Amino acid sequence: MEFDRRAVLRGGVAGAAVLCLYGGTSSTRAQGAVVAPSVFVESAIGESRRFAAAHRGAGLHVVDSELNGLVGRSLPGGIVVGLTSHPVAMIAEQLLREAGGEPLFRWSHRHEDGGWQHELDADGVRLEAARAMWPDALAGLVDDRLRGIGTASTAGRYCSGACALSPRSPSVLVSWGFNMPVTAL
């Protein structure tokens, strides 16, 4: 199905349309290897769109505001990641686990005290002072995790600096990743 990736990432996905585009199914996790994940993007949430845009060339799996994009559709194989609201994370995690997915990471992000606070088991120093660009920085951290760069560390808390909450942001987000059996395609 053809669709305009740029339209999705600008938040231009209208109505209940569900668009699936899978690109890149390589799921090798050897250190330094290129990993092209499928990215779940919650089209109504700016941070989610920004995170997806930072994964250049990744396949996008769009979930619109009706949250129907996950049910009754084929799930991607290989690496799947997302920065989404809790409800979408819950639905995705349930379906991906049932399809044999192996969880790779699960990090939380909350808007508190005028900025975004992040809890993750990775070195999140690049998130600090990222301000509104934190989803981009997060994408880099995810990329490192998928490439096997750096090791999982004990949970740490990081702050991105002062950043207003965007009007449609739920203020609590989850970044997550799964390694799916390729037969899930």
Added chain:
Amino acid sequence: MSQNLPEGVSASAFNAALDEMRAIVGPQWVFVEQLPISSYRDAYSPLPGDGMLPSAAVAPDGIEQIQKILKVANDHRLPLWTTGNGRNFAYGGPAPRQTGDVMLDLKRMNRVLEVNEKYGYALVEPGVSYMQLYLHLQRIGSKLWIDCAAPAWGGVLGNAIEHGAGYTPYGDHFMMQCGMEVVLADGTIVRTGQGALPGSHNWQIGKNAVGPYLDGLFTQSNFGVVTKMGIWLMPEPPGYKPFMISFPHEDDLERVLDIARPLKVNQLIPNGVLAVDLLWEASAKTTRRQYYSGQGPLPPSVRAKIASDFDLGMWNFYGALYGPPPMMENTWKVVEAAFQQVPGAKVFLDRGNDPAWAYRTKLMRGIPNMTEFSLMNWVGGGGHINFSPISAPDGKEALHQYRLVEQRCHDYGFDYIGEFIIGWRDMHHILMLMFDRADPAMCKRARDLFSLLINQAADAGFGEYRTHLLYMDQIAQTYKYNDHALWDLHQKIKDTLDPNGILSPGKMGIWPKSARSGVAN
């Protein structure tokens, strides 16, 4: 390898049982590793970590395999927890009542066995979801509608036997059930109603045979494994007219429900109507953090701002009319005039891009969707359990119940987020208790509040119609007329039908004899 053994089962017996099950279903359909087992957790649990988890799971493909699995379970006294689609979230999801049970996962049994266009029914297996049945009907060009619970991924069979409800005129799901096939604990296959007559073509037409009506025994119970169920489906009407009417004051609830009652009882409004509170409506469009960063329930001034910003009332009444347009327009005149008696009532026949309007109007015409999950963004943090007492569709009684529940929510620092759904005679009050799973203190407050509400509601004469795994025993205790005679009867039936207690022990507070102590008799 699982770290949780079933209660009372040794490791050697457990492993032997699993080996026997692998020989029945194939090794790829027996799960013991932590990863697949983790999909059977309650994602919304108010307990720390993953809450109750099974020791293993087995997924049969049909009744023959189920019969063989039950024999293994009987031989080894292995507790099985049955799950259909496993989507009972807010009531425990796919999780078992006790850690260590073996999941009997019926998701592979997901066939739509029959759709009868002439008489308007479907016959389904436990793994059929609303979305699946809806897409199936679309694919075959059917003119039948489904009636679905709010989440599209829910099970048609599972929701009905859990006494779930929907929002079309066919919204009382168990009322629309017709005919069951059940595998008893000893492997006997029973078909209820006209299905017990070999060659009958009326299994999904008539609910009764001669003799007792037993279908209800297999709802919210652990007396058998339901493997097929008939469900009546509504023919597509020639017209559909949804509406929402907002009411500005909290106390309007009394008058609104007293107006709605005769309209419902006389079937002028035929569907499952709802009176939805402000914050339930608002949570489809915004979050608490967008309006308030303080602790505790929202101040009245903030509630007023939300109502103003989104053109909502403190109560927002949803209903729909169905049928030929001339008849609908005549009925609408009666309905509109009735509700306009409430000062400040505001009628909406369209709310544009309002996501709450969008998902509700879809549900009222049987189009499944997942949108109601987005309400969890109100708090964020992924925790949610439903407190679900019954009341009569009486305004004074409902207002009393609302004030009781609202005050307790506020006492414990929660917003009241709820709705009242009017069925044929009863009214379901659903309190959506949301909490942040990453906040242990908030989780504990949620658990404590829920427990308190059960007791206080019971003292006031309101019992629940459905509940979360954690509270099944407590709620069973509240049904104590004549020294718990009803639960005594449940236990007698359990002991007769499942003497080894292998089927879903503890479901709704019904425990096998070997496990009973300190609960209702």
